[in-house]
Amino acid sequence: MNYQQLPLTEPYIKEAFIINIIEQAFQFALEKHDGQYRKGTKIPYITHPFAVAMILKHYRYSDEVVAAGLLHDTLEDTDATEQDLLKFGPFILDLVRAASELDKSLPWEERKRRTIEELKEKSPDQLAVIVADKLHNIRSVQTDLDEVGEVVWERFNRGKREQSWYYMSLLNAIESRRKEVPIIRKLDAEVRRIFIGTEKLTNAKVDLLFEAVFHLSIETKERLIQENMLDFLTEVKESAEALYRNGSFEPLRPLMDELAARGIQFEMNSDGSFILLAFCHELQYRLGWDQDKLYRHIKRNLSKL
Secondary structure (H helix, E strand, O other), X not given: OOHHHOOOOXXXXXXXXXXXXXXXXXXXXXXXXXXXXXXXXXXXXXXXXHHHHHHHHHOOOOHHHHHHHHHOOHHHHOOOOHHHHHHHOHHHHHHHHHOOOOOOOOOHHHHHHHHHHHHHHOOHHHHHHHHHHHHHHHHHHHHHHHHHHHHHHHHOOOOHHHHHHHHHHHHHHHHHHOOOOOHHHHHHHHHHHHHXXXXXXXXXXXXXXXXXXXXXXXXXXXXXXXXXXXXXXXXXXXXXHHHHHHOOOHHHHHHHHHHHHOOOOOOOOOHHHHHHHHHHHHHHHHHOOOHHHHHHHHHHHHHHO
C-alpha cells in the first residue's frame, strides 16, 4: 500500500506512514551513499540527496516525491537495485528511474542528449525531482566558484563550455513546463547567472552581444559590465577566434547551409563572414539554442553587422 491508497478516515495512519517513508528513504540513502563524497570535495555525498529532498519539501511536493529526492541517485551511483527500491512502492521507484542515467557506458554527450530528449515525456512529479537535483548541483557549483574560482570546472567530466550547453539545452527543453513545475523558474535564473552572468537573457541583451562581434566599443563594454555579461562575451569570442585561427570551415558548414536555406547568405572568401559564423556557432552552442532561435536573433541583428 502506498500513501495515496491509505484511507482518508485514518489520518493518524497516514501521518505515521509519511514519517516512516521519509525516514526509511533517508536511512536507505545514507547506507548506500556511505563512503561517497561530492565531486572534488570531502563533503559526504548524502548532503546532496538531502538538499534535493529539502528543495522538494520547500515547494510543497508530496512526501513520496520528497522520499524520491532522497533516493534519486541510489540506482545510478550505488549498488541499489530496482528490487531494493520496490519496498518504497512503484511510484517512488518510477520517480527514481526517471531521474537516473542508467547506461553509464555511453559517452557523456550521448547520455546528456538522451536526458534532454526524454524530458518532454516526464510527468510533473518526475520533472520536479530532476529539476531539484539540477538546482542543488548548480548551487553547489556557485558555492565552489565563490570559494575557489574557475578551477572548479576541472572537477567535471566536461568543462564550463560543455556544461553550459547541457544546462541551457535542458532549460530550453522544459521552458514550456514552468507553470506546472515551479522549481524550473529558480533553476533557470541560477543557471543563467552562472553561465551568462545575468538571470534573464532578453532580446536587448542578445543584441548587445552581437554589437561586439567585430569590435567592442567602450560604450558597449560598459553596458556589458553593467549587465554582468562581459565575461560571457569574452568566452564566446575566444572560442570563436580559436575556430577562426584553426582555419577549418567544416564545423561551420551546417550552420551556413541552414542560414542559406532561410535566405541569409555568407561569402566565405571574407574574413568577416568567417568570424561572424564562428561567433554565431559558439553562441548557439553555449546557449543551447535551436536553429529557429538562432535565426531570429541573427535576422534581427544582420543589418547592424
